Amino acid sequence: MWEWMYEGFWDKLEHFCYKLCREESRAEDLTQEVFLKALQNRELLDSFNQRQCKAWLFATARNLYCDQLRRKMKEESLMREMLPEGDEEPPDETAEAALGTVDLETLLELLDPLDRAMFTLRYEEGYNASELSKIFHLPPGTVRARLMKARTLLKHELLEE
Structure with missing residues (x-):
């Protein structure tokens, strides 16, 4: 085996x-x-x-x-x-370069608040659909569908720019 x-x-x-x-x-x-x-x-x-x-x-x-x-x-x-007060980490220039002129916050504003929260928790915080379903009291399939809809919308907007 x-x-x-x-x-x-x-x-x-x-x-x-x-x-x-x-x-x-x-x-x-x-x-x-x-x-x-x-x-x-x-x-x-x-x-x-x-x-x-x-x-x-x-x-x-x-x-x-x-x-x-x-x-x-x-x-x-x-x-x-x-880090001591006033000290900051140097900015991550690679992320800015990868995004180019795209303003991530403006792009996320296109999503409704629930989808934005789910998208942020999923792709920035690393939560999976099961965990998000418990947080938002939705079935995991609904969470996955909403995330897919959000990804599609954001992809469409990015390709238009």
């Missing part, structure tokens, strides 16, 4: 991880971490069929990536709190 999982999913999982983090080395590390988790949960995976194993691998990759994002944001928050 392990050979089948490794041979059948390593490349696909690594590609999925790359789509999440957009860095080749981080994608490789994340893929390795998923397979380490699989080894730690061998008994559970042995009870799954092939389709369930695949789903477990990809869900674990997504969850580990979200955990990494949350940890990174928490570390950055703690680092900002530790």
Whole structure:
């Protein structure tokens, strides 16, 4: 079974991880971490069929990536709190350069307040649809649909500019 999982999913999982983090080395590390988790949960995976194993691998990759994002944001928050009064971190010029002339705040104003809040929590804070559904008291499918609608609207606006 392990050979089948490794041979059948390593490349696909690594590609999925790359789509999440957009860095080749981080994608490789994340893929390795998923397979380490699989080894730690061998008994559970042995009870799954092939389709369930695949789903477990990809869900674990997504969850580990979200955990990494949350940890990174928490570390950055703690680092900002530790700076003495008046000290500021240098601005992140790469983000400004990537956005060019697009004003993110103005773009987000196009969304209704609920969609804006969901979009911000999802893509800036790293919450997933299940967590957002609990926060906003909506079914997870509704949260995913609203996020997709927001992404489509923002993409359309960005392409017009």
